[in-house]
Each structure stands twice: as structure tokens, then as C-alpha cells.
Amino acid sequence: xxxxxxxxxxxxxxxxxxxxxxxxxxxxxxxxxxxxxxxxxxxxxxxxxxxxxxxxxxxxxxxxxxxxxxxxxxxxxxxxxxxxxxxxxxxxxxxxxxxxxxxx
Numbered sequence: 001x002x003x004x005x006x007x008x009x010x011x012x013x014x015x016x017x018x019x020x021x022x023x024x025x026x027x028x029x030x031x032x033x034x035x036x037x038x039x040x041x042x043x044x045x046x047x048x049x050x051x052x053x054x055x056x057x058x059x060x061x062x063x064x065x066x067x068x069x070x071x072x073x074x075x076x077x078x079x080x081x082x083x084x085x086x087x088x089x090x091x092x093x094x095x096x097x098x099x100x101x102x103x104x
Contacts, residue, residue, distance in 0.1 A: 009039030015061050018042075020069040022062040029058070 010033060012018045019025045029040055029049055040049045045061060048054040080090035094100050 007038065009033065009041055011041045011043065014044045015042050015058075016065040016068070019062070020065045022059065022066050025062040026059065029055075 033040055047057045049058050083090040
């Protein structure tokens with residue numbers, strides 16, 4: 001837990017480096033930073049999370065980061081399924097004792 005006088009807040013280069021889950025990000029702000037009177041500073045976004053407008057922007061950007069994570073997961077799963085259907089190994093290296101030929 002943060003103690004008074006340790007830091008003025010949390011500085012993060014990009015919001016999606018902090019997290020890609022709306023609940024986690026808002027919990028961090030509401031339950032950890034705000035009670036200690038600390039700020040969340042996002043270098044990629046010029047927002048003040050202590051204002052209603054800043055909080056709304058933070059919530060929207062966190063929701064977009066969460067959606068992006070879900071889309072990436074879907075694309076990876078789809079790509080693995082296609083590779084598996086084509087006879088390739090889709091989850092790392094071939095099993096012990098097997099050898100890849102021509103990339104599959």
C-alpha cells in the first residue's frame with residue numbers, strides 16, 4: 001500500500017502498459033491512488049484523472065485497451081486454428097521426437 005510522502009503518484013508511459021482491463025485500472029485509481037491523494041499520470045494522454053472529464057476519458061481509453069486485447073486474442077486463436085487445420089503445429093515447437101518440415 002502507498003504511504004504518504006513516498007511519491008506524488010504513478011507515472012505510466014501508455015495506458016495499455018498499465019493494464020488492459022477497465023475494472024483493474026479504475027480499481028487502481030479509486031482504491032489505491034485516490035485514498036492516498038496520489039495522481040495517475042499517463043504520458044501518452046494529457047488527462048487529469050481527478051476531474052470528471054479526465055475520469056471519463058480514462059474509462060473510455062481503458063475500455064478501448066480492453067477491446068484491443070480481446071481482438072488480438074481472437075486473431076491469434078483464429079490463426080492457430082487455421083494453421084492446425086492445415087496440418088501445422090500451432091502452439092510452439094513440434095512435440096518431442098517430431099520434426100518440422102517445410103514450416104509445418
